[in-house]
Amino acid sequence: MYQYDAIDKDFLADRSAEFRGQVARRLAGELSEDQFKPLRLMNGLYLQLHAYMLRIAIPYGSLNPTQMRKLAEISRTYDKGYGHFTTRTNLQFHWIKLKDAPDILDALASVDMHAIQTSGNCIRNVTADPYAGATAEELDDPRVWAEAIRQWSTVHPEFSWLPRKFKIAVTASVKDRTAARVHDIGLAIRRGRDGALGFEVMVGGGLGRTPYVGSTIREFLPAKRLVSYLEAILRVYNRLGRRDNSNKARIKILVATLGAEEFARQVEAEWEKAGDASDLPDTELARIRAAFAPTRFETLTARSEAFEAAKATSPALARFARNNLKPHKQPGYGIVEVSLKAIGATPGDANAEQMEVVADLAERYGQGDIRVTHEQNLVLPHVKLDDVAAVHAALAAAELATPNMGLVSDIIACPGLDYCALANARAIPIAQHIAERFADPDRAEAVGELKIKISGCINACGHHHIGHIGILGVDKKGEEFYQLTLGGSGAEDAAVGQMLGPALPANRVAEAVDQLVEVYLRERQGEERFLDTFRRTGVSPFKEAVYADAH
Amino acid sequence: MRALTANRLIDGEVVFWTDGRWVERFAEAQLFADDEAGEAAEAHAKTEVTTVVEPYLIDLIDAEGIWAPLSYRERIRALGPPNHHDHGKQAEGGAVVEALLNAHGAARSTGRVNLIKRK
Amino acid sequence: MPTRIRLQDGGFSLVEDPFTAVADDLQVPPGDVIISLTRFQAEGERLLSEGRAVGVRLESDEGAEALAYDLPRIAVVALAFPKYRDGRAYTSARLLRERYGFKGEVRAVGDVLREQAGFMLRCGFDAFEPADGSSPEDWERATQRFRHVYQRGTDARAPAFEERGQ
Structure with a gap:
């Protein structure tokens, strides 16, 4: 794993000191809330329904035991003894006090952790394949590149005040476990014909109000030109992304407006002009790579x-x-x-x-x-x-062994209106009801792979658009209702789900999922997953089952 | 009927306005039958920029004899997260908490008089 | 005379500002002026011929390349921050310095807070009109906040990957 050196450690200390000063100025009234908000957001601090929420970065989802123990300690000291792991592979604490935030950042820095750029209109925590370094499928270790991106994007002088937030994913296997195609930039590691390492560069994916699957703007970018190419993309976006309407400010809107070809042309032109000055030298890439050198494995037989x-x-x-x-x-x-x-x-x-x-x-x-x-x-x-x-x-x-990975009860849900100031409806109880309905593990296994994703608002932290079954909470005349979508995927076969029909009241959702599953079990052919069956049959049989009573 | 609410700057705690001060329990919130009095209190609260963040008025309804926030969002704020009944203000229990837990005020309004979407 | 914070020889100080910023609907007074891009395109030639120093203000949606050929004649480029969260001027500053080799003053105007000091310095700004009442000492402190940087910028600071190589 990557070990922070003196430079990385100094940086975290400096950042923490900076934020301590900003908090003091806010409490003294020298900074208004409007001025302070972007600053606290860039340090991951939100004001939620019940308290402040601190979002802690877990760069490319990688932690060591010392860090995990520190998170536990922080949760006991400053929170209520628990935390929430997010779809950005971060950790959120829900019960944070503003006055404690600088001390928490110091505690995090003591184990080489931070909350830098976990919110705000900047480059966010980079996602990489959680099986990096362990799966035989990968072409290269994506953590090497994710770490390079972490450093490059940290307090970037030019790209810290973007039109909107910016998310990058690095995937290295045919099987995509990062949802790369629905990121602002998705990087898929490729090998050229000569064996050279490079990236397929996908831009303009995203969820939220207007979901898009990203477009490939370059089939093969030589790996060592990564940083300069990212700078070219960010520069075009920083200049041309919309600033007049935050709902239309993500890069996906720019790519859709210009068209992927024209966007690519502008990026290539900028990249050519800028040259390779910002690319990392081979020595630095080698240094980072060495940190991820394979751990010592014992020589064992395949069968235990x-x-x-x-x-x-x-x-x-x-x-x-x-x-x-x-x-x-x-x-x-x-x-x-x-x-x-x-x-x-x-x-x-x-x-x-x-x-x-x-x-x-x-x-x-x-x-x-x-x-x-x-x-x-x-x-x-x-x-x-x-x-x-x-x-x-x-x-x-410790109740951590539920055998349900990829199954119907392995549900993604954002905190929703249980905690979140942006939410329109709760997500957690919906997940709980569905999981309880499919508590029988034999039945869950018989259903097979089924990805249910729930968001409490259109911002889509729960990735509902890319759920095989997606569920979006809405406020309908003062009551919690839920819109269902089918057929989404965040994997290598990425797709945005299709609306099933009118929103359902909260007490109908788990039952509707059950009805959808029954349709699948009835219609499926051979080894089809829920998603495959849906893609073959279309929405009709599913819609009929759920809305039968409405006719 | 209305009440005035905000989050306290220093710790984010949900607070309610009562005669010039901020209290943590909804049960102790001042009730404004008169729009003007509520808006005057809100205007004053907005000047307390080092005490609270974004104060706003919420609509209340009669829930079995007790005034309760109209919207489920505001009931959740007044209670604490539904997924942890031992966390937040609801942990204390009491008649008002019970009434809020049982309130089912559905209405066209979100209950926030001036809609605030914040981070 | 009004003042602005100036970065000179690595230090920040409050210095007098000989330039008058002139709105498009006002007459151009005598002396050194900063005018809009539109006005510069219409009247720049004449104003320059009068022997005065001319600066141009670029709004955040106006790209630096609009001035590419005129830069040798321009004393100041004032880059506007309509809101401090609007980050377009950082790109403009870098392009002015790195792509067009502009040697004159690059000034931050508008919603300019000390929180941006580090970013601005690294993108090639060297003059600042703070809107938060901050002093040169505040700017000095803000730009010295981080002992290291991770990227190559317009300034001369060595990025972490170079520091490590030494």
């Missing part, structure tokens, strides 16, 4: 007799292995998904004790490596198959 024997006697372990254990590039190892989606729990929430359990397990069995996924779960990327039974037992004791 101990694990096989344990599975044979424990159906629970066998089920966990079927759903939460993913193949590792190294024989005898596995990638373990830690579920933050216990039935009836708040999706993405972890309490301090759970954080500590995961930290302990990572340290003892997982090479000290923890990942956060954009689907709001945690990952132990390097676990020996011999140890999976022990890991499973410890996770189960």
Whole structure:
């Protein structure tokens, strides 16, 4: 993992000191709320319904056990003993006091963490494949490039006051676990014919009010030209993105307005003029790459007799292995998904004790490596198959072993109106109702892959547009209603979901999901997933089932 | 009927206006039957820029004999998050909290007299 | 005479401002002036021929390339911040310095707060009309806040990747 050096550590200390001064000036009345808001947002501090919320960056979703323990400690000291992992692979604390925020930033800095640019109209925390360094599918380690982007984007002199927020994802496998196509910039690592490393550059994806799947503006960008190319994109956007209407200010609107071809032409022209002055030297790329050098794996056989024997006697372990254990590039190892989606729990929430359990397990069995996924779960990327039974037992004791990865109860939900000042409706109770309805693990497995994503408002933090079933909370004449969409995907087959029909009242949503699932089970052919069946049949049979009573 | 609410600057706590000061419990909020009196209080509150953030008036309805915020958003603010009943103001319990938990005021209005969308 | 904060030889100081900023609907007074791009395009030739120093104010939606050929004759480019969150002028400043080699004064005008000092300095601004009453000392402090930077800017600071190489 990347280790902060003296420069990185100084930087966090300086940033924290800067924010301490700004908070003091706000409390003394020297800064108005209007002036202070953009400053606190750039340090991840929002004012929500019940208190301030602090959003802590987890760069490319990567944490070590010391950091995780510090998060647990902060949650106990300054919050109410829990936190919420987000679709941007960040962590949010909901009960923060403004006066404590500078001390919290100091505590974070002590373990090389921060809240820099987790909000505001700047380049946000970069997403990378949570299986980086562990999956055999990847063409290169995306963390190398994500770390380069983290540094380049941190307090960027030219691109910290953009028209709107800006999100970048780096994916390195055919299977996309980052939702790259719905990012402002999605970078997909490619190999050229000669084996050279590069990126397919996708621009203008996004969710929110007007969802778009991004357009490829360059099929192959030589890897070492990454930073200059990003600067060219950002420069065109900074100049031409709309500033008159924040709902139309994201880069997706600019790309859609100009057309992807014209946008690409302008980027290429700017890139050519700017040259390679901003590109990182090979020495720096090599330094970053060395930090992600493969951890020492033991030479093991692909099959663990101990694990096989344990599975044979424990159906629970066998089920966990079927759903939460993913193949590792190294024989005898596995990638373990830690579920933050216990039935009836708040999706993405972890309490301090759970954080500590995961930290302990990572340290003892997982090479000290923890990942956060954009689907709001945690990952132990390097676990020996011999140890999976022990890991499973410890996770189960902490209610972290729900065997539901990718299944109907592995639901993404934003905090919604339980906490969020922007929300129009609650998301959490809807997720809880659906999960409870599909609590039977046999049934959930029979249904197979089904991604449900819930947002409490049009800003789409819950990624509803790209859910196989998407659910959007709306305020309809003072009551919470929910609009359902079908057929979205954030993966390599990215698509924006299609509206099912009129919004449903809260107490109808879980039932409607059940009806949708029944239609799928009736209509599916062969190995089709819910998404495949929907794409083949179209919306009609699903619509009929849910709105049958309305006729 | 209306009440005046805000979040306290220093800690973000939801607070309500009562005769020139801010209190944490909705049960102690001053009720304004008269629009003018409410708006005067709001105007004054807006000058308290180092005490509270974005004060605004909310509409109330009669919920089984107790005045409750009209909108579910404002009821959630007055209570705490529905997913953790032991967190926020609701943890204290009491008759008003019970009444707010049971209130079902659905209305055309969002309950925020002047719509605020903030971060 | 009005003043502005000027960056000279690495230090910030309050210096007198010989330029008068002239709105388009007012007559151009004698002496050194800063005028809009529109006015410069119409009257710049004549004003320059009168032997005075002329500056041009670019609004945030006006690109620096509009001045590319005139820059050697221009004393000041004033880049407007209609709101401090409007970041277009940072790009304009960099283009003026890095692409067009402008050696004159690049001045920040409008909603200019000390919070932007570090960004402005790194993009090539060297004169500032703060709207928050901040002093040269405030600007000095604000620009020295970060001991390191991660990117190459218009200023001479070595980015982290170069510091590490040393």
